[in-house]
Amino acid sequence: MSQALWRMSAVDVAAGIRDRRFSCSEAMTSVVERIRALNPKLNAIVTDLTEQALGEAAAADRMLPTLADPGPLFGVPVTIKVNIDQAGQATTNGLPALANLIAPADSPVVRNLRRAGAIVVGRTNTPEVSMRATTVNPLHGRTFNPWNAEASPGGSSGGAGVAAAVGFGAIHHGNDIGGSLRFPAFANGVTTIKPTQGRVPAFNPSATVERGLLVQLTSVQGAIARSVADVRLATRVMAGSDPRDPWWVPAPFDGEPLETPIRVAVTRNTHGYPMHPGIGRLMDRSAGFLSDAGYDVVEAEPPSIMEPARGWFSVLLTELKETLGPIVDQYGSDDMRRIFGWYYEIGEILDLRGYRAGLGDKTRMMRAWNVFLDEYPLVLTPLLMRPLYPWNYDAQGLAQTKDLFDAAVYCYGINYLGLPAGFVPVDLVEDLPAGVQLIGRRFREDVILDAMGAIEQRAGCLVNRLGAAL
Numbered sequence: 001m002s003q004a005l006w007r008m009s010a011v012d013v014a015a016g017i018r019d020r021r022f023s024c025s026e027a028m029t030s031v032v033e034r035i036r037a038l039n040p041k042l043n044a045i046v047t048d049l050t051e052q053a054l055g056e057a058a059a060a061d062r063m064l065p066t067l068a069d070p071g072p073l074f075g076v077p078v079t080i081k082v083n084i085d086q087a088g089q090a091t092t093n094g095l096p097a098l099a100n101l102i103a104p105a106d107s108p109v110v111r112n113l114r115r116a117g118a119i120v121v122g123r124t125n126t127p128e129v130s131m132r133a134t135t136v137n138p139l140h141g142r143t144f145n146p147w148n149a150e151a152s153p154g155g156s157s158g159g160a161g162v163a164a165a166v167g168f169g170a171i172h173h174g175n176d177i178g179g180s181l182r183f184p185a186f187a188n189g190v191t192t193i194k195p196t197q198g199r200v201p202a203f204n205p206s207a208t209v210e211r212g213l214l215v216q217l218t219s220v221q222g223a224i225a226r227s228v229a230d231v232r233l234a235t236r237v238m239a240g241s242d243p244r245d246p247w248w249v250p251a252p253f254d255g256e257p258l259e260t261p262i263r264v265a266v267t268r269n270t271h272g273y274p275m276h277p278g279i280g281r282l283m284d285r286s287a288g289f290l291s292d293a294g295y296d297v298v299e300a301e302p303p304s305i306m307e308p309a310r311g312w313f314s315v316l317l318t319e320l321k322e323t324l325g326p327i328v329d330q331y332g333s334d335d336m337r338r339i340f341g342w343y344y345e346i347g348e349i350l351d352l353r354g355y356r357a358g359l360g361d362k363t364r365m366m367r368a369w370n371v372f373l374d375e376y377p378l379v380l381t382p383l384l385m386r387p388l389y390p391w392n393y394d395a396q397g398l399a400q401t402k403d404l405f406d407a408a409v410y411c412y413g414i415n416y417l418g419l420p421a422g423f424v425p426v427d428l429v430e431d432l433p434a435g436v437q438l439i440g441r442r443f444r445e446d447v448i449l450d451a452m453g454a455i456e457q458r459a460g461c462l463v464n465r466l467g468a469a470l
Contacts, residue, residue, distance in 0.1 A: 005030035010170035017075040024075035028057035044162035045122035046140040053121040074117030077169035094128040094137035097331040108201035108242035124159030154184030161188040171234040177219040178412035182423040189433030189462035193422035201245035212319040228453040251443040265300035265376035275385040278429035293454035303368040309413035313347035315358035381410040383437040424452040425462040
C-alpha cells in the first residue's frame with residue numbers, strides 16, 4: 001500500500017491515518033520515496049526536509065493513540081515556499097543575499113498547518129523576490145515543468161505547482177500578488193484558490209520592516225493541490241486566526257446559502273488580446289459543465305478588468321519600485337534587473353499626487369465589482385488567454401513580458417481588487433495544461449470552490465494524464 005499513498009488526497013490520507021488503515025510513517029515514506037526519485041530532475045523542492053519529516057511521522061504514530069481528536073491534517077505531508085518563515089529554515093526568497101536569513105519563528109500559515117497536524121517535507125522554489133511568471137534563480141536554480149521541460153512551471157510558486165502535480169505531498173503552500181498561485185496551477189494542471197485579502201493571516205517574523213501598504217492589500221497566502229477538496233481543506237486550515245496580522249478578518253469559511261440557481265456571468269471580453277481558440281473552447285466547456293451542474297450560466301459583462309489591471313501596473317508598481325526595486329538593483333541577477341526594467345516600461349510610475357489619487361480610486365473599482373457580484377455571485381473568465389509559455393519567455397524581451405501580462409489581465413487585475421478567485425484545470429491546449437478562473441464575492445471562497453468542484457467532477461483530474469510520463 002505504501003507505494004500508492006503519494007497519489008492520495010490530503011482528505012483521504014488524514015482519514016486513513018485516523019482510521020488506522022495505514023500509519024503516518026507509511027504515508028510519509030511513500031511521499032519521501034517519490035521526492036527522492038523525481039526531485040533531482042525537477043528541482044521543485046530546494047530545501048530537503050525528508051529525514052526530519054520521517055522522524056516527525058514516526059513521532060506522530062506514537063502520539064496518535066493518545067489523541068481524542070487528531071487535527072484535520074494529522075500526518076499529511078506538505079511543502080512550504082521559501083519566501084515565508086519556517087522556524088530554523090532560511091527564508092531566501094530566491095536571493096543568494098538571503099541564503100542565511102534564518103527564520104526565528106513560524107509564519108502564521110506554517111503555524112496553522114502544523115497545529116492541524118501537517119508535517120513539512122520540504123521547501124519549494126521561487127524566482128528572485130517572487131516576482132516572475134516562471135521559477136528560476138541564481139541560488140536554487142531552475143524548476144522544471146513535468147509536462148514539458150521547456151515549458152514554464154509558472155511563477156512565482158512554481159516549485160509548489162510542480163510538487164503538487166507530481167505528488168510530493170498533497171498540499172503545497174504558495175502566495176499570490178499578481179497570479180503566483182494561479183500561474184503555477186495553470187502551468188502544471190493543478191488547482192488553487194487565491195483567497196480574499198484578510199482571509200489567511202500573513203507575517204514573517206524575520207522581516208525587519210513592514211511590507212508596503214498595497215502589497216499588504218494585494219498579496220495573499222494560499223494552497224495548491226491536485227484536487228478542489230484538498231484546496232478547500234488547506235485553505236480552511238491556513239485561515240486560522242493569528243494576532244500578528246491586523247488585516248486578518250474573522251469571517252466564517254462557510255457562508256449563508258445563496259439563492260439557487262446561482263448565477264454565473266461568463267465574460268469573453270479579451271480587451272484586444274487575440275485569445276487562443278483552445279482557451280475559448282475551455283471557456284465554452286466550463287460554462288457547459290456549470291450549466292449541467294445546475295448553475296444559471298449567462299453571458300454578462302462585469303465592470304472592466306482593465307482599470308484594476310492598470311492600477312496594478314501603476315499604483316502598485318510605484319510602490320514596488322520604491323520597496324523591491326532597490327533590492328533587485330543591488331542583489332538581483334542581470335535577468336531580474338532587466339525584467340523589472342520592462343515592468344516599469346509596461347506600467348506607469350506615479351508621483352505622490354498620482355499615487356494618492358490612484359489608491360483612493362481603487363475603492364471605486366472594488367465597489368463596482370461588489371455591486372456586480374451581488375447580482376452574479378460568480379464570474380467565469382480565462383486566467384491566461386494564451387497557451388503556456390516557454391520557461392524563459394519573460395527574459396526574452398519587453399514584447400514577451402508585455403504579452404504575458406496582456407494575456408493575464410483577468411489574473412492580476414483581481415489581486416488589485418482583493419477579490420477571491422480560483423483556478424481549475426480543464427484540458428490540454430497545444431499539449432500543455434490549461435483551465436479557467438472563477439471569481440466570487442469577498443469571503444465566499446466556499447461558493448467558488450463548489451463551482452470549481454463541479455467543473456473538476458466533469459473535466460476529470462488532469463494530472464492523472466501525467467502519470468505515464470514520469
